[in-house]
Amino acid sequence: MSRVISFSVDNQFADELENLVKTSGYDNRSRFLRDASLHMAEELQRGSLQTMDANIEIEGILIVFFQHGIEQKLHDIRHSGEITVTSYSHSSQFSNLCVDMMQAFGTAGKMRKVMQQLQKTQDVDRVTFVPAPLRDHGCC
Numbered sequence: 001m002s003r004v005i006s007f008s009v010d011n012q013f014a015d016e017l018e019n020l021v022k023t024s025g026y027d028n029r030s031r032f033l034r035d036a037s038l039h040m041a042e043e044l045q046r047g048s049l050q051t052m053d054a055n056i057e058i059e060g061i062l063i064v065f066f067q068h069g070i071e072q073k074l075h076d077i078r079h080s081g082e083i084t085v086t087s088y089s090h091s092s093q094f095s096n097l098c099v100d101m102m103q104a105f106g107t108a109g110k111m112r113k114v115m116q117q118l119q120k121t122q123d124v125d126r127v128t129f130v131p132a133p134l135r136d137h138g139c140c
Contacts, residue, residue: 017029038133042131042133042134045134046058046131046134049111049112049115049129049131052108054107054108054109055107055108055109056107057105057106057107058105058106058107058108058131058132059105059131059132060103060129060130060131061101061102061103061104061132062083062085062101062102062111062114062127062128062129063099063101063102063128063129064099064100064101064102064118065097065098065099065124065126065127066098066099066100066121066123066124066125067097067098067123067125068092068096068098069123070121070122070123070124071098073121074118074121077114077117077118078102082110082114083105083106083110083111084106085102085103086103086104087102087103088100088101088102089101097125111129115127115129
């Protein structure tokens with residue numbers, strides 16, 4: 001069962017909100033506000049990866065965009081023991097660009113360390129970590 005929660009805003013904010021909803025690809029303003037609220041609350045509760053306490057256990061998806069030729073370096077980092085990789089996927093894209101996605105968990109400090117290693121690696125174009133949502137109950 002759902003409940004309606006309403007609040008008032010000025011016209012400028014309402015217009016900006018409609019634009020954000022549309023440009024973010026949402027068809028539903030309520031869903032956009034729900035997702036934005038949950039994202040902000042999680043960020044406030046645990047902070048960003050960069051500001052989290054180094055000993056906090058986290059899990060999520062580590063995404064690495066890179067050029068061909070450094071696969072062994074990525075393999076070495078995956079198996080370094082710094083983080084635990086539970087699932088791994090590799091894809092080659094059209095423009096000689098590859099992307100590796102790793103479902104991983106470990107401490108925030110070790111995840112930062114792995115990301116810094118990757119960012120310093122020649123031919124790595126982008127490294128991103130998408131943390132899993134916080135949950136206190138339920139599972140798949």
